[in-house]
Amino acid sequence: MAHYLGIDIGTSGTKTLLIDETGHVVAEANAEYPMEQPKPGWTQQDPEHWWAATKKTVKAMMKKSGVDKADVKAIGLSGQMHGSVFLDRDDNVIRPALLWNDQRTADQCDQITSAAGSREKLIGMVANPALTGFQAPKVLWLRDNEKRNFDKLAKVLLPKDDIRRRLTGDYVTEVSDASGTLFLDVKKRDWSKELLGKLDLSTDLLPRVVESEDVTGTLTKEAAKVLGLTTQCKVVGGAGDCAAGAIGNGIVKSGLLSTSIGTSGVMFVHSDEPNVDASGRLHTFCHAVRGKWHMMGVNLTSGGSLQWWVDQVVQGLAGVPAAKRFEAATAEAEKAIAGSGGMLFLPYLNGERTPHADPNARGAFVGMNLTHDRAAMTRAVMEGITFALRDSLEIIESLGVPVRQIRASGGGSKNVFWRQMQADVFGKKITTLKVEQGPAFGVALLAAVGDGAYKHIAQACQATIEVAAETKADRSAKLTYNKLFPVYRSLYGSLKDDMHQLAELQSTN
């Protein structure tokens, strides 16, 4: 039987899985790697770690599965979006890749906005404003700050597309991930020569752009040997991890929205047209569904805030094994009351993207009193993360985008208590899938479509994805959250100037 491989180059690690043509997951493997933070707000990674993790996980997974290598017909690639791998003429990586949550490019975002003429004109060209995590300001940062490296620059690739280069020898990206560079004319699904011209950058720096299910090449002899696969194995475009995760959740038609609590938080809604948020709070990107788009809100430190809280602060859980620490901390939080006794947490630990595009936003607990204990503080962290997602949901609804079903996903949504909290904070029913495998599953389905096992991705999702459970909002908790949410919303405006002063102090420490 034909089999399809999905590889997701995440921030904390790479996840690889193999499905058969019915969508059944046959085997999977994970490998972790570190993220460097040389200064507050700077994040980078060595692309060699991604390649080592790809080789390790594919080999381990093939061994576990016992599947004949000739039956692996195609590979789909997914990965953390927006990152920049800088290559010289001989394909050497020039410096560590800058990541999606790197905040060093505020000046370059201003440069791009003025080169475009105004924020509105920029949104008119590429459907999005300049945000610090995106790829275009990273290229300008290299030009402004590392001139010798910029002079060597021959190509800039997104993380998963650097893996494609090592697999097939081709420089190719696809529309969903390309949307997050800021170089793409999202409506036309091709590079914006207009913006590139205004930035004095050549299109030669960028790879070719295809649709997500298109076959971009086959494995080179060397890659097939190293991975234990064949040179007939195709590689399809794949998708940025948000669109890939959405495909894995079946978000392929109007009315469907997914929430994801991973390291980042994402509210993702399918759109038949390229609807643009004129004020640029939401991203408008191409979907991995041919000829469709999506809108999304992104929180930079979503589940990452709970991770920080549990790792750095909840010392009493020190003896609990890593895999059980989230469960232990959240079980304790469940004992506190909804609304955490009037205490709020702002999850802006590394700046924020939606709705406050602000690299200098910072986290805060507000409203603490002597009755508050650790359980209430953990609960406030979870509630703050969930309020941040509600911010995106409210913008999506205010733009008139239909939302008929919300599907919860990501590490945080595996937790029953957090799923209930999402239903209560959003004031809506939440749906979960029978098996939720995330981005690697989504791109394995795209590989199946590219190989011809399904006519299109909606058919593949229909055949393989099953809704399992529904969680309804609790009326009393919903009322409590409806009272707290306006206070949560107003806190950023009240604290912004102080946050900026503190961020300035932190950068000079």
Ligand SMILES: Nc1ncnc2c1ncn2[C@@H]1O[C@H](COP(=O)(O)OP(=O)(O)O)[C@@H](O)[C@H]1O
């Ligand atoms: N059992 C759990 N209970 C509550 N939250 C969890 C649990 N497991 C994971 N999480 C949350 O999910 C996050 C990781 O999500 P995941 O989707 O696995 O990560 P990533 O986005 O890095 O690929 C953690 O930082 C944590 O906040």
Ligand SMILES: O=C(CO)[C@@H](O)[C@H](O)COP(=O)(O)O
């Ligand atoms: O920046 C975005 C999307 O715009 C992030 O969603 C990254 O793509 C996150 O990667 P992981 O945390 O899932 O590795």
